[in-house]
């Protein structure tokens with residue numbers, strides 16, 4: 001069995017690059033591969049193409065020591081880690097195109113006893129599929145000793161360099177030997193427990209973790225709608241119920257964002273369309289929450305118009321997909337702001353996002369939208385819509401009192417008596 005001295009990491013995104021850097025930090029020779037010139041150039045210069053705390057230091061050190069370099073072509077290596085995106089296509093079926101391209105790229109380099117690891121979040125059977133793509137390109141390797149494994153990541157953006165080391169890790173092997181071999185590689189940097197299983201269980205485990213969270217957030221979101229109908233403060237209700245020793249309800253919001261929790265459950269639904277009923281319902285509930293929020297704004301706008309006879313000014317506070325970050329990917333807050341701008345074309349929509357310098361592309365060119373500071377927005381608005389509970393908004397509740405407040409996160413609950 002070949003000793004693993006060099007590792008090619010294919011896909012230098014927010015998982016691949018940190019993994020490459022931490023392997024190099026621990027003495028492994030790493031060759032990074034990416035389709036983007038910008039990423040390859042940045043890494044070779046010892047810099048990073050995106051922001052993640054401490055990552056820049058790790059990359060700079062690894063490149064300086066000669067343990068990390070990047071290129072657009074897949075080189076020969078003892079092990080390969082595939083960390084490319086797995087988006088979904090129309091109808092929510094997973095798109096394995098990037099995994100297939102990575103497999104075709106590495107197949108010509110194989111000699112027969114390498115370890116090929118899939119890290120990308122994937123539907124059940126994707127690791128077997130990746131192996132088949134490789135065997136289709138190199139049929140003679142079926143008789144060789146290739147090992148395949150799936151090792152999903154579970155790191156939280158913003159804490160990646162810490163959680164790569166401290167989180168427990170699931171390693172699914174095509175055989176026991178493959179799992180053991182992958183475990184030995186991850187042991188070079190992972191201090192958490194490394195748990196061995198088969199590839200399909202490992203694939204499903206990652207999907208299930210994010211679906212668990214999605215289902216629980218959907219429960220909170222459904223409660224928030226029921227409570228609005230019943231005239232009950234959902235935040236107080238959840239706080240009270242959570243005093244039960246075996247109850248832990250999550251927090252409602254304007255919907256679920258990011259590129260993981262809003263995507264991964266669909267892979268289970270696609271694999272088991274008849275039986276994944278709660279998982280599908282949760283996705284639909286969470287995806288339906290932004291429209292419910294927009295309907296609340298419409299109702300408030302109608303009231304303001306009735307009372308004052310003029311078109312209301314709306315302040316939308318927050319665009320990121322969760323608090324205190326600048327990540328706008330799949331953000332329900334951003335989508336709500338964009339929809340409001342379209343649906344309230346006669347009104348001014350004042351958008352606030354302390355973590356960005358300019359209006360995101362989705363809002364640019366909309367004549368009735370302006371990016372302004374939080375104080376200015378709240379002062380000018382008739383309707384104040386809190387979409388993200390950034391720390392920077394914590395003290396604005398008092399200022400917003402007296403306006404129509406729609407607090408989707410419950411951040412100002414005590415001050416403004418807002419609805420969810």
Ligand code: SAJ
Pocket residue numbers: 121153154155156157209210213217250251252253254255256257258259260261321322323
């Ligand atoms: N949210 C709520 N209510 C809550 C908690 C979250 O509405 O009570 C919303 C957030 O506002 C956000 C979305 O859910 O829009 C997702 O945020 P998150 O903090 O729950 O998760 P992510 O997407 O940043 O990271 C998740 C993590 N998975 C789990 O916690 C099970 C992380 O560990 C995974 O590595 C990551 O997905 C991934 O890469 O899959």
